């Protein structure tokens with residue numbers, strides 16, 4: 001479990017299925033994921049089971065994400081293996097998906113910063129990638145804000161959509177700017 005100023009990132013629970021399925025039935029949320037199709041409740045149940053298996057097998061995965069203040073489930077942020085893009089394997093991807101009524105408050109970036117610290121600091125990864133479809137400006141902006149670098153443009157063979165791959169290495173992360181405002185020497 002990780003916590004940030006406004007979020008709790010944790011393993012999945014059975015009661016996450018309802019709000020997760022609601023989010024994945026929203027065409028606005030799913031627009032830039034795979035072929036852009038929405039998911040059924042059954043597909044979401046299978047997805048949650050797969051997220052939990054990944055946690056058990058690898059020791060990292062997608063965190064169910066809730067608001068610290070209310071405990072409300074709002075989506076996920078976390079790490080996965082981008083098997084849909086074989087040309088960049090082996091690699092570990094950071095990704096995010098939040099309910100539309102939570103967008104544009106900086107929550108995905110806040111969660112992603114904690115996940116990058118987890119990936120490099122706790123899991124010992126040497127490199128993390130992130131992939132967005134061309135047109136998904138919000139995800140691209142998050143990658144920039146995280147200090148990631150553009151790595152390549154390619155096509156997702158599973159849906160033939162153009163994608164852009166970004167990366168951050170462990171040494172980039174070690175040399176990152178301190179986040180809190182530092183006192184300036186006079």
Ligand SMILES: CC(C)(COP(=O)(O)OP(=O)(O)OC[C@H]1O[C@@H](n2cnc3c(N)ncnc32)[C@H](O)[C@@H]1OP(=O)(O)O)[C@@H](O)C(=O)NCCC(=O)NCCS
Pocket residue numbers: 028029030032033095096097098099102103104105106107108109110131132133136137138139141142
């Ligand atoms: C992508 C997503 C997680 C972003 O969540 P969020 O909490 O709104 O993100 P943040 O507020 O932390 O940051 C978004 C940044 O993108 C900017 N942004 C938002 N929409 C944008 C757009 N259409 N084009 C360009 N920039 C955009 C925001 O202004 C913000 O940047 P800023 O802090 O410099 O102003 C959310 O939109 C989402 O769940 N989308 C659907 C699922 C998805 O596409 N997942 C990613 C697949 S790669």
